[in-house]
Amino acid sequence: MIDNTQSFRFFNRGPSSVxxxxxFAVLSLLLMFVDTRYRYLExxxxxxxxxxxxxxxxxxLPGSLWQQAGDLYITQGMQQALIKxxxxxxxxxxxxxxxxxxxxxxxxENQQLRNLAELPIRNEFTTQLxxxxxxxxxxxxxxxLINKGTDADVKLGQVVMDDIGIVGQITRVYPWLSEVTLVxxxxxxxxxxxxxxxxxxxLFGSGDISQLSLRYxxxxxxxxxxxxxxxxxxxGIYPPGIPVAKVVKVERDxxxxxxxxxxxxxAGVDKHRHMLILSSMPKLPERPDEKAEGKETGxxxxxxxxx
Amino acid sequence: MSYPSIQAKPEILGPxxxxxxxxxxxVALFMNGLPWGGIWLMLRPDFVAVVMLYWxxxxxxxxxxxxxxxxxxxxxxxDASLFGQHALAYTLLAFGGVxxxxxxxxxxxxxxxxxxFWIFAVTYAVYALVNWQINGYMVWLYxxxxxxxxxxxxxxxIMLQTMGQKRVDHERRHRERRP
Numbered sequence: 473m474i475d476n477t478q479s480f481r482f483f484n485r486g487p488s489s490v491x492x493x494x495x496f497a498v499l500s501l502l503l504m505f506v507d508t509r510y511r512y513l514e515x516x517x518x519x520x521x522x523x524x525x526x527x528x529x530x531x532x533l534p535g536s537l538w539q540q541a542g543d544l545y546i547t548q549g550m551q552q553a554l555i556k557x558x559x560x561x562x563x564x565x566x567x568x569x570x571x572x573x574x575x576x577x578x579x580x581e582n583q584q585l586r587n588l589a590e591l592p593i594r595n596e597f598t599t600q601l602x603x604x605x606x607x608x609x610x611x612x613x614x615x616x617l618i619n620k621g622t623d624a625d626v627k628l629g630q631v632v633m634d635d636i637g638i639v640g641q642i643t644r645v646y647p648w649l650s651e652v653t654l655v656x657x658x659x660x661x662x663x664x665x666x667x668x669x670x671x672x673x674x675l676f677g678s679g680d681i682s683q684l685s686l687r688y689x690x691x692x693x694x695x696x697x698x699x700x701x702x703x704x705x706x707x708g709i710y711p712p713g714i715p716v717a718k719v720v721k722v723e724r725d726x727x728x729x730x731x732x733x734x735x736x737x738x739a740g741v742d743k744h745r746h747m748l749i750l751s752s753m754p755k756l757p758e759r760p761d762e763k764a765e766g767k768e769t770g771x772x773x774x775x776x777x778x779x
Numbered sequence: 780m781s782y783p784s785i786q787a788k789p790e791i792l793g794p795x796x797x798x799x800x801x802x803x804x805x806v807a808l809f810m811n812g813l814p815w816g817g818i819w820l821m822l823r824p825d826f827v828a829v830v831m832l833y834w835x836x837x838x839x840x841x842x843x844x845x846x847x848x849x850x851x852x853x854x855x856x857x858d859a860s861l862f863g864q865h866a867l868a869y870t871l872l873a874f875g876g877v878x879x880x881x882x883x884x885x886x887x888x889x890x891x892x893x894x895x896f897w898i899f900a901v902t903y904a905v906y907a908l909v910n911w912q913i914n915g916y917m918v919w920l921y922x923x924x925x926x927x928x929x930x931x932x933x934x935x936x937i938m939l940q941t942m943g944q945k946r947v948d949h950e951r952r953h954r955e956r957r958p
């Protein structure tokens with residue numbers, strides 16, 4: 473049967489392009505649906521990433537070559553800068569060492585006190601150094617890729633920090649790479665407390681490079697500009713007491729029940745090349761099953777008390 | 780009334796080897812993956828889209844919707860975006876290329892650029908729309924990339940054309956030398 477289009481088909485070239493368009497569009501929509509809802513496709517993704525990885529290795533070459541070339545030419549001015557930096561670092565190291573000694577004493581004391589009070593001892597965590605391979609490939613996301621993957625035993629959900637504070641969390645692991653979602657990613661939540669008075673709250677990313685916000689902070693809450701927010705360690709994912717953000721502005725509008733609190737991350741979320749991956753976090757006891765719907769809030773309170 | 784478009788295409792394009800097509804796509808993936816940052820990321824033309832559209836326009840029988848979709852999946856893995864997000868956008872791009880290839884081949888490069896812009900615009904819009912649906916916000920500056928992709932269209936298609944041709948000449952000479 474010949475259809476009524478202008479051209480007669482001499483050669484059979486398979487289905488028409490409209491049919492193909494519909495087929496592949498539906499296929500992609502299906503894939504997207506599966507990818508957002510379930511985690512079935514992660515193994516496929518890591519298998520395909522092996523195909524891509526040679527290209528990705530090549531991509532970072534120009535940047536690192538450029539850096540190496542820059543390192544070769546150390547000019548007079550740079551030498552001075554290096555000497556200055558060296559002085560600064562050694563001074564910093566001395567003051568840090570003194571503080572570290574104090575810290576050790578305090579840790580010992582803390583452990584003894586905890587033993588006395590029969591509280592579980594906070595476990596130490598180990599760290600692993602990783603380098604950023606590339607940053608924010610997608611305009612819509614605040615994510616970076618680092619050069620440690622399953623080969624270095626990196627696991628999903630591990631926390632990534634730099635020398636000052638929390639940078640983000642590992643959200644996807646490839647054979648040689650892993651993806652870090654930055655704390656500034658939209659709706660990324662970190663449980664924190666105010667260092668000054670231990671007010672607990674949750675910090676959200678805003679999708680902007682240098683902004684975080686505290687939502688649902690009552691207007692009467694004791695929070696002010698320049699307060700440091702540290703992780704509370706309540707969820708068992710983030711170790712307690714690591715700086716995350718600094719409050720820059722608190723707006724209390726009487727028309728709204730919540731204060732509008734703007735913060736900036738303390739860590740160089742978009743600055744450094746090297747990051748630390750925290751591992752071997754202590755396991756918390758299983759969260760109780762939420763069988764009774766509607767009693768969710770009660771459960772949450774219970775979990776908090778357990779900690 | 781004159782038909783400048785006919786004069787604009789005096790030569791008949793020779794065959795292009797499959798390896799050249801594959802190489803061009805790999806190079807495009809490489810270019811997309813270079814460490815672009817900040818405003819440069821917004822201004823980055825989508826090289827993969829440009830190259831795939833070029834091949835869909837010029838070799839619609841060999842490079843069609845299916846292969847472009849597969850490249851889109853690779854782009855998804857490389858970009859760590861949602862599985863199928865690039866693939867869906869590139870499927871539309873390839874459809875536009877395959878359906879319009881006769882018409883677009885009649886135009887010279889300058890006229891093509893105007894037409895090609897709309898194909899890129901649709902591709903970018905689909906990608907952004909999916910993102911908006913899932914993440915709930917829009918980055919309007921993202922659409923700058925669709926302008927730069929259009930700007931890159933002309934030099935890139937000249938480049939691909941001459942390089943593909945040269946490779947073919949070389950092969951032909953090779954064949955003649957070996958009777």
